[in-house]
Amino acid sequence: MARGEATPQSDIDVxxxxxxxxxxxxxxxxxxxxxxxxxxxxxxxxVGGLKQDVRDVILREVxxxx
Numbered sequence: 001m002a003r004g005e006a007t008p009q010s011d012i013d014v015x016x017x018x019x020x021x022x023x024x025x026x027x028x029x030x031x032x033x034x035x036x037x038x039x040x041x042x043x044x045x046x047v048g049g050l051k052q053d054v055r056d057v058i059l060r061e062v063x064x065x066x
Contacts, residue, residue, distance in 0.1 A: 003061065010040075011040065011041035011042060011043055012034065012038060012040055012041070012042045012043070013042075013043045013045070014030070014031075014034060014042060014043065014044045014045070015045055015046075015047055015050075015058065015062060016030065016044060016045070016046055016047070017046070017047050018046045018047075018048065022046075027044050027046065030044050031043075031044040
């Protein structure tokens with residue numbers, strides 16, 4: 001979506017910054033909420049979970065939401 005390359009088969013990728021209190025259950029809850037809201041597959045990844053070889057590319061393409 002952010003690059004204008006989305007197709008009907010595309011999923012939505014969401015990068016999240018976790019607090020110390022956040023856990024796997026929070027990630028699953030966010031994923032479920034977004035999939036129900038958008039009626040589309042969503043991948044939710046914490047910033048700390050980015051693989052080093054793609055981290056810089058992804059962080060350059062991030063579109064922030066509040």
